[in-house]
Amino acid sequence: MFLNITFYKISKMNFKNSIKFILLFISIFSFSQSQNKVTGLISDTTNQGIAYVNVLLIKASDSTLTKGTITSEKGAYTIDNIACGNYMIMSSYVGYKTAYSKPFYLDSDYIVAPITLIEGELQYI
Numbered sequence: 001m002f003l004n005i006t007f008y009k010i011s012k013m014n015f016k017n018s019i020k021f022i023l024l025f026i027s028i029f030s031f032s033q034s035q036n037k038v039t040g041l042i043s044d045t046t047n048q049g050i051a052y053v054n055v056l057l058i059k060a061s062d063s064t065l066t067k068g069t070i071t072s073e074k075g076a077y078t079i080d081n082i083a084c085g086n087y088m089i090m091s092s093y094v095g096y097k098t099a100y101s102k103p104f105y106l107d108s109d110y111i112v113a114p115i116t117l118i119e120g121e122l123q124y125i
Helices: 002-033
Strands: 036-043 055-061 066-071 076-082 087-090 102-104
Touching: 002 036, 036 087, 055 076, 066 076
Parallel strands: none
Antiparallel strands: 036 076, 055 066, 055 087, 087 102
């Protein structure tokens, strides 16, 4: 009888500790999956930063939108909390042609090479 009660208490304790460990592992794993950030600069042909440019983080494989932001007054941008993966930056602004970065693999903080927007008009097909 004493052996059964002792085993029950130990089993119950191990089960609670196992649940705590699993929850801790899941929270750490999910938290670490989205800690990367991408930063960069959007400028015109005179190397002046362009304010309020639309900056989209898209998946390199199928151009699915992941996140987006706009540039600061000086043309800088930051996109936070991104999971690891292959991405590209797409930037667009009225009066300029849409431009893309080269594809990159994100597994830590990443600085995208400066993107230069070229003036141009919309072309209708």
